[in-house]
Each structure stands twice: as structure tokens, then as C-alpha cells.
Amino acid sequence: MDEESAMVDGVGRTIDYLRISVTDKCNLRCQYCMPKEGIKLMPHEALLTLEEITRVCHILAEMGIKKIRITGGEPLVRKNIGKLIADIHAIPQIEDVAITTNGVLFAPMAEELHRAGLDRVNLSLDTRDGKNFAQITGKDELAAAEQAMESALEQGMTLKINCVPCRQLNDADVVAVAQLAKERPVDVRFIELMPIGCGASFDGIPSEEILRRLEAVFGEAEAVAERRGNGPAEYYSFEGFQGKIGFISPLSHKFCDRCNRVRLTAEGRLKLCLHYDHGIDLRELLRDETMDNEHIRERIIRAVAQKPEAHHFEGLDDKDADKRKMYQIGG
Numbered sequence: 001m002d003e004e005s006a007m008v009d010g011v012g013r014t015i016d017y018l019r020i021s022v023t024d025k026c027n028l029r030c031q032y033c034m035p036k037e038g039i040k041l042m043p044h045e046a047l048l049t050l051e052e053i054t055r056v057c058h059i060l061a062e063m064g065i066k067k068i069r070i071t072g073g074e075p076l077v078r079k080n081i082g083k084l085i086a087d088i089h090a091i092p093q094i095e096d097v098a099i100t101t102n103g104v105l106f107a108p109m110a111e112e113l114h115r116a117g118l119d120r121v122n123l124s125l126d127t128r129d130g131k132n133f134a135q136i137t138g139k140d141e142l143a144a145a146e147q148a149m150e151s152a153l154e155q156g157m158t159l160k161i162n163c164v165p166c167r168q169l170n171d172a173d174v175v176a177v178a179q180l181a182k183e184r185p186v187d188v189r190f191i192e193l194m195p196i197g198c199g200a201s202f203d204g205i206p207s208e209e210i211l212r213r214l215e216a217v218f219g220e221a222e223a224v225a226e227r228r229g230n231g232p233a234e235y236y237s238f239e240g241f242q243g244k245i246g247f248i249s250p251l252s253h254k255f256c257d258r259c260n261r262v263r264l265t266a267e268g269r270l271k272l273c274l275h276y277d278h279g280i281d282l283r284e285l286l287r288d289e290t291m292d293n294e295h296i297r298e299r300i301i302r303a304v305a306q307k308p309e310a311h312h313f314e315g316l317d318d319k320d321a322d323k324r325k326m327y328q329i330g331g
């Protein structure tokens, strides 16, 4: 397989982005993501080993994946995550390794992660109010999340802040979160809450409403014409801001026609769409000694051809909808 291979799905979308959930464990309990009482964790042997994850990355990199994001659960609770990042970073076709984290464990690991080749960090932060942070996440850890932000910037990593606006949880906090893009050289993105798992019990705030609220405080926003990367966010600039404000609007502005990603769950399912269960059990193939990389590649090509054309979160009640929760998929 040559280095210029491209993976194209059944409707012509090029797939070059892999998101890997390395664990279903988390050190927080964000109300819209995990139940307060905790979850029944997967048995350890059900999780892909780090070696298995690296093997999948090698196979997919040869098929056209160029960009990999590590997520979870909370990815930094997985042992030897720095080694995994270094091993993925060393794959010649991989141009970019990023992580999505709640930041609680990040600061003391920042240097090691940077050395391992971590280029970019997305930090999830729904509020800058300490009391509300504890209320939303179940833990009094705002200071650690803020420290994560400073450590990532000190290491020279590209940092983005992700915030999920939700009427019941952080309605009053979104302006303060956006203000971070004025104070620090970071982009702040607002992500519409999707009706997945616990998220279905809360009301997300549509992107348009957040934009109007920010304009009332910071003045008129200017839409950024060129795309920043090939992600789904639409960006705006505000006068006097160091970073941009982005909106990821899977509900109000569906972007499935531009979808370039597949997901690997912690138990090894290659998942083709956030909404649907379509995909294949790679763990079974990886642990089958009769399967070499070429066979696995053939199975992946067949699966990717079946990638759903779009999500239908707005329609719901879909018999094929995935029952997995966000902490199992990785967002």
C-alpha cells in the first residue's frame, strides 16, 4: 500500500481522521455525560491494549488516516498514555496527534506529552465558576483545569477550549467562557448538546442563540471565511480577541456531508457514525491469529463503504441508533 492511499466511503467522502477512545473511565461526572452514581466499567481484558490500538493506527494510516485524536472517558486516566502518543506520532503517515481532555490530570503530564509528540489539546470547560464547575462535574477541580490551560500554552501546544452550553447547567457562564479567547491566545468553541445518553435529559442551547448573546456583550462578530483545518466548526472573530470563537452545530447546521472521520471505541469497535452502531468489531479481528493486516484492511474497506450518510438525531427512535454513551464513544 503506498503512502498516498485515500479511504473513501460509499458517498465519496474522504476519511482521513480517526478518533480513539482509550478508556470508558473518567475522573469527573459531567451531568450530561455520565450518571452521578458512576458506571459499570468494561472489564480490563475487553479494552484494546495499547499495542492493539497502535496496530490499528498503523493499518489505518496506510489506508489514508492522517490525523488522530485521543479521547475517552478521560484519556489521561489510561496508564502509559504518553507511550501511546509517542508510538502514534512515530507513524510516518500521521501528520497530527491531538487529545481531548477535561484537563484535571494534564498539568503534571504536559511536558511528557509534548515530548511524546502531542501537537494539540482540546480542553473541555463548561464554566469558569468554581462552584458551578463542581456542580456540573461532581468535583471541585476548576483550578486543575485552568492549570492545564496554562501548561499547554507554556509547552507551545495549540489549545482550544470546548464548551457545551446547556440551559440547566451553564446558561449564565457562556460569556465568561468566551472571554477566554479575549484574554488568552486560544479558540473557544461552543458545541451543541447531542441527545446521546445523559445528554438527552438536558436542553442544549443552539449556536445562533449563543452568538447573539456574545454579540450583545462583545460587539458584532465577523464570520471567518476560510476554514480552520477541515473540522466542523464555523468560526467568528470579535474585535480585540486573541483567539476565535467557533460553533460546532450538529443539530442546527448538520455537517454530515463533510464528515471525514471514523471512531475507535475503547473495546475496539470501529464506529462509522456518532449516531449509529454501523461498524466492525476490530478487537475480534485483532485477536484472531489467522487475520493479518491485509485481511483486516479488506474488512475495514468493506465497512467504510457502509458509513451512514448522515445522523438523524432530530428524528430519534431509530432502531439502528447506537446505545453507547458519550463517555464510551469519546465525543
Ligand code: SAM
Residues within 6 Å of the ligand: 026, 032, 033, 071, 072, 073, 074, 075, 100, 101, 102, 122, 123, 124, 162, 163, 164, 191, 192, 193, 194, 195, 196, 198, 199, 200, 326, 327, 330, 331
Ligand atoms: N473526558 C474528556 C473531555 O471531557 O474532554 C474526553 C471525552 S468527552 C466525552 C469529549 C467531549 O464530549 C467533551 O467536550 C464533552 O463536553 C462532550 N460531550 C459529552 N456529552 C456530550 C453530548 N451529549 N453532546 C455534545 N457533547 C458532549
Ligand code: SF4
Residues within 6 Å of the ligand: 026, 027, 028, 029, 030, 033, 034, 072, 073, 074, 102, 124, 326, 327
Ligand atoms: Fe468525563 Fe469528559 Fe464525560 Fe465529563 S465529558 S464525564 S470529563 S468523559
